[in-house]
Amino acid sequence: MLEPDRPRVAVRFEGRELALRAGENLAAELLAAGVGPFRRTPVSGAPRTAFCMMGACFDCLVEIAGTNRQACMSEVVEGMEISMPATGPASRSEADDAGN
Template sequence: MSAESLFRPLAVSQNQVLIEFDGKPLSVPGDVCLAAALLASGVRHSRESAVSGRPAAPYCLMGVCFECLVQVDGQANVQSCLVAVRPGMRVQRQRGAVSLAPNEEGTDE
């Protein structure tokens, strides 16, 4: 059995788009999910644990683990692996727990 890695880097996308990450412009591949685009652009962690402050990065890339949470255009708790990149996105690292606004009846769900 070969010991050579089965994982290969994707070809560099020719479709680059400009987004903002933590207040800085970032050119990312435009034809992948936000989590993959951030990883491909050198972002090594996208959130910090609410308990310990430990940095975390996308893990499963299919919406199961919640390690890829970010804030997108002011909306907290966005799973970056489930969101397509679009030009002009304002993305911020999610630092700790971010509470959601109450629903219309005034209670949290």
């Protein structure tokens, strides 16, 4: 549950400094700050952001300190370095291998 009185801490998303509430759900805080998209799909590059907010869809996948994590399953921590996962358009053979 969002607690509006929690202290705000500095985090960075794609180099942009944000003040988010410490301990809150990262996806909810990023959405409230107007951040989006969180990532792009590997095949078409379509933008994605938080959707299910319960860890099922992976649309909120972000990179936190070099590791891919679901933003909806992560809490805001001071000093977080968040970025879009390093994905680019996949080759047709990669897409076929992935079942797309």
